[in-house]
Amino acid sequence: MPKKRKKKKWIRPIHTVTRIVLGPILRLLSKIIYHCTIKRYYKDKRQFLILSNHQTAFDQFFVGLSFKKHVYYITNDDLFSNGFTSWLINFLVKPIPIKKGATDVKAVMDCMRVAKEGGSIVVFPEGNRTYSGKTGEIKDSIAQLAKALKLPICFYHIKGGFGVEPRWAGKQRRGKMVSEVYEILEYENFKDMPNDELYSLICDKLYINECHTGGEFYSKKSAEYIERAFYYCPKCGFGEWYSNRDTFTCKKCGTSAKYLPSKEIVSLNGDFEFKHTDEWWDAQYSFVRSLDLTKYIDTPLFTDTVNLWEVIPCKKKIPLGNDIKLSAYGDRYELDFGDRCEVVSFEDITSAGVLGKNKFNYYFDKKVFQIKSDERFCALKYVNIYYHAFNTRKGDTNATLGL
Numbered sequence: 001m002p003k004k005r006k007k008k009k010w011i012r013p014i015h016t017v018t019r020i021v022l023g024p025i026l027r028l029l030s031k032i033i034y035h036c037t038i039k040r041y042y043k044d045k046r047q048f049l050i051l052s053n054h055q056t057a058f059d060q061f062f063v064g065l066s067f068k069k070h071v072y073y074i075t076n077d078d079l080f081s082n083g084f085t086s087w088l089i090n091f092l093v094k095p096i097p098i099k100k101g102a103t104d105v106k107a108v109m110d111c112m113r114v115a116k117e118g119g120s121i122v123v124f125p126e127g128n129r130t131y132s133g134k135t136g137e138i139k140d141s142i143a144q145l146a147k148a149l150k151l152p153i154c155f156y157h158i159k160g161g162f163g164v165e166p167r168w169a170g171k172q173r174r175g176k177m178v179s180e181v182y183e184i185l186e187y188e189n190f191k192d193m194p195n196d197e198l199y200s201l202i203c204d205k206l207y208i209n210e211c212h213t214g215g216e217f218y219s220k221k222s223a224e225y226i227e228r229a230f231y232y233c234p235k236c237g238f239g240e241w242y243s244n245r246d247t248f249t250c251k252k253c254g255t256s257a258k259y260l261p262s263k264e265i266v267s268l269n270g271d272f273e274f275k276h277t278d279e280w281w282d283a284q285y286s287f288v289r290s291l292d293l294t295k296y297i298d299t300p301l302f303t304d305t306v307n308l309w310e311v312i313p314c315k316k317k318i319p320l321g322n323d324i325k326l327s328a329y330g331d332r333y334e335l336d337f338g339d340r341c342e343v344v345s346f347e348d349i350t351s352a353g354v355l356g357k358n359k360f361n362y363y364f365d366k367k368v369f370q371i372k373s374d375e376r377f378c379a380l381k382y383v384n385i386y387y388h389a390f391n392t393r394k395g396d397t398n399a400t401l402g403l
Contacts, residue, residue: 010072010094010110011117018092019070026061033172034058034164039180041154042068047120048154048184049146053135053206054124055161062179063122063156071120074098074107078355078370080314096121097314099351099363108145115149125206128354128403129167131229131380132281133211133263135203137400143199146190153185155205162210163217163263166277167357168229170375173261175217211276216261222246223259228358231302231381232284234273238302242376288384289397293330300327300334301385304373308335311361311368326371328385333362346389354379354403362386 030036034056045068052063060073070093077097080086089095096114098107111121123145126136146153160177183205190198223243233239239250247268249256257265257272265275274280291301306326309317325336333344344364352362359372360379371379380403387402 009117010114011119012094014091015070015093019064023065027065030058030061030065034161034177035175036062036160036164036177036179038062038065039178041066041181044184045069047115047118047151049115049149049151050120050122050154050156051142051202051206052122052124052156053158053208054126054129055158055167055210056129056165056177058165059124059129059158059161059179060122062158062177066156066179066181067120069120071122072096072114073122074111074124076355077313078311078361081311081317083316086314099313108148111145111149115151120154121149121151125202126403130162130210131167131403132278133162133166133276134209134278134281135207136403138199138203138206140195140199142202143195146198146202147195150187150191152187153190153202155182155185155202156180157182157206157208159208159213160210160215160217163215166226166229168225168227169219169222170225171219171221173217173219173222175215209278211263211278217263218261220245222261223248225357225376226259227376228378229380230277230280230284231378232280232287234283235271237287238381285384285401288388288401291388293385293389293392296330298329300329302381303327304377306371306373306377309370309372311370313368317370320369326382328382330385331389333382333386346386347393349386352383352386352402354383 027038030038050063050071064071073095075095075097077099080097096107096110098104114121125138125142128136130136158179160175163173163175164177165172223246226243226248227241230241231239233250233253233255235255236253240252241248242251247256247258255271256268258268259265274283304326306324307322308320308324310320311317321337327334331346335342348364350363352360354360358377358379359370360383361368361370384401387400391397391399
């Protein structure tokens with residue numbers, strides 16, 4: 001009988017070396033780029049399940065730099081589909097890959113493996129950086145993961161990140177951030193909690209609304225690319241926003257507003273009714289949930305010119321075409337390649353999710369496809385419409401609209 005190959009350990013000495021060598025550099029960059037004060041939590045060297053809200057592209061470094069030992073992040077498997085760069089990241093820090101927008105049993109097993117080997121695990125339970133400024137929706141499976149790992153929970157807060165770098169923005173703003181351990185919840189204190197009670201506690205501990213906190217965040221282009229996150233116009237429904245410097249205007253109806261350093265919004269012609277992005281976000285979701293998608297079977301809700309890839313998870317991306325006409329209908333996506341048209345029924349899509357600032361993946365026929373376009377492209381609206389159709393079929397129109 002051939003001998004079974006011994007499984008390599010997840011935790012390796014190179015991860016500690018990486019932490020020691022890159023730590024000071026990343027701390028300096030955090031200060032220079034984000035003006036972030038990272039508070040150390042070196043006094044407690046135990047293992048933790050670290051749960052954090054998610055505001056900037058640098059959040060994983062803020063969290064990691066607060067702890068003495070290397071920590072292991074759950075991260076989108078799209079990170080592992082970029083050839084040599086992905087190999088290098090995997091070699092140096094060994095993140096835990098998870099499928100975007102899908103339940104991933106393997107990711108849970110990998111977490112349990114890391115915990116068994118003595119490592120701390122970092123999870124951003126929102127699964128996404130906030131677009132609106134407030135902590136987003138959290139899947140209830142996080143409570144089950146916490147119970148399975150049997151580790152104390154470390155609640156971590158990142159504050160000021162939405163002001164410094166809104167997810168939809170092109171550049172960082174001048175302002176101040178703080179990242180720190182907020183509270184420790186011992187395993188003994190939650191192991192016997194019902195899952196729904198633990199889930200509510202986690203949501204409560206991680207909730208932060210940056211729209212209504214103080215601070216000034218300065219940029220000459222404070223409103224630019226806000227159309228990546230917002231497509232609802234209070235005057236005409238599906239708007240066509242165009243941002244320039246600190247203002248944004250709907251090209252359909254002329255509604256215009258200004259985004260201030262205080263994160264407040266001021267209407268320039270009296271037509272824009274929201275004072276903060278969280279109010280606009282809630283109204284946008286209400287608008288989508290109110291749509292009767294049967295009215296959009298023959299006429300598309302919106303159309304964009306995009307590029308398409310097939311993603312081979314944890315390996316590579318295969319380009320499938322550029323300048324494709326993508327249309328969203330009430331029950332499907334249509335991809336017009338010029339010489340042919342492919343129909344992707346929502347009933348055949350198993351999941352969808354936004355990645356980064358403005359691209360999205362959808363899972364179809366056991367494959368993963370990625371859509372990208374220009375810098376002003378709003379991927380979010382395509383994901384929201386898919387989930388509204390999915391929820392309507394289930395009879396639960398108040399369920400998540402995805403992200």
